[in-house]
Amino acid sequence: MKLVTFERTDGQCHIGALRAGEREIVDLTAAGDAVFADMLNLIDGGDAALDRAHDVFAAAAQVVAIDQVGLLSPVPEPRAILDCLCFEEHLMNAGRYRHVVTNGAPLVDKADGPPPIFRELPLYYKGNRFSVVGAESDIVCPRYSRFLDYELEFGVFLGRRGKDWKVEEAADAIFGYAIFNDASARDRQMHEMRGMLGPAKGKDFDTGNVIGPWLVTKDEVPVERGLRMRAWINGDLVTDGNSGAMMHSFPEIIAYASQDETRQPGEFIGSGTVGGGCSLEHGRFLKHGDVLELEVEGLGRQRSRIVFQDGGA
Structure with missing residues (x-):
């Protein structure tokens, strides 16, 4: 459904x-x-x-x-938001282009590959569950940022309460899937993460989590074969990726997140950004008035207007 x-x-x-x-x-x-x-x-x-x-x-x-x-978002207030980084291409691209925001050196070198920890563990941070909006809402850039970015993701809503799940058990905990745009204030994010505590105001601002347009129950989503993931800005195709490139599956992520911690139905877990799935990876950023469309095969399409509170001046 x-x-x-x-x-x-x-x-x-x-x-x-x-x-x-x-x-x-x-x-x-x-x-x-x-x-x-x-x-x-x-x-x-x-x-x-x-x-x-x-x-x-x-x-x-x-x-x-x-x-x-x-x-509205299919679940306007999830019980929690956990967001991962499961696409190697995004990790490498974002590391190479971070100097566009910071004017510093690239964070990673393609020859070195991703830091091993990202393949070892499905790392995640915790988002603001109260800043969720629906698929046709404006995304309003916070006043402290000039580098607003989109992040094309999808995620799962949990349908069961549980703890210490094995991977095969974690698969049964999935209720359904939805598109996720983890909007980012890149300049504030890069500055904050110098403190090694993860993102805060770089991610947590009103309209910063776009989930929807709908929640598709797991029986209708063939994730095992990979889902095409695309984004358009003002009608121009800017992202064309596939969920099959994830370094960790959702059952693996859920099993890890449940270690010695009780997970609840209604929690949302994001995949992280697909390769090429944000403006930073292309050395460009969203502008006031841009129309952003995100689509994941079988999960619908989001259409958001970008708003800078000063009109982009």
Whole structure:
């Protein structure tokens, strides 16, 4: 199923499932079941809740046109956001081009390859779960940055609570997948990370986490064969990659994240940026008024307008 959270004309937020053609939504919340109050309730309900959702979807008692509602992120407030760096090409490209922001030397040399730790462990940082917006929202550059960047990713929502999962068990913990744009204030990010504590205000600003347009349940996403990942700026194709290049699979990431730590349903884990999947890798950055589109095969497309609060002056 392709699940959405949407705002009705009366201001109420509902969840629903897309019909074929992606032009109509079956309103699940209108069925009156408590499990459909919001997306976290549905995820918490597990297989029984999904079975009930399929029944309501088949009956299609309440259907709304997608262009008559406002799409929010499918999970407006995930219980956590963890974001990895699982694409070697992105790591190497970003390291070579960091001087565009810092005016310093490149961070990595192509001949050396990536630092071994990135292949040894699926490293991640923790994002701000309250700064999530939907796939058609503006991305507003924070006032302290002049180098706003996009990051083309996708990720998983967990559907189970658990701890110390083996890799084969972790695969069963995946509820579904969604596109993720981990927007970055590159100049602040580079400056902060000199302190060796990871990103803070370089990542954590309002509108900085774009998730959606929908959450696709895992039974509909053939990740094992690799998903095409593309980005456009003002209609020009700027990224064309594939998820098959990930150094670690999502079950491997989830198993690592669950070591001696209880994971919760509704947590979101990002893949990290696909190779070529950000402006830094091309030596360019987003400008005020740019229209950014991100697409992952089978997961839909985001369309965001870039806003600089001073108009880019």
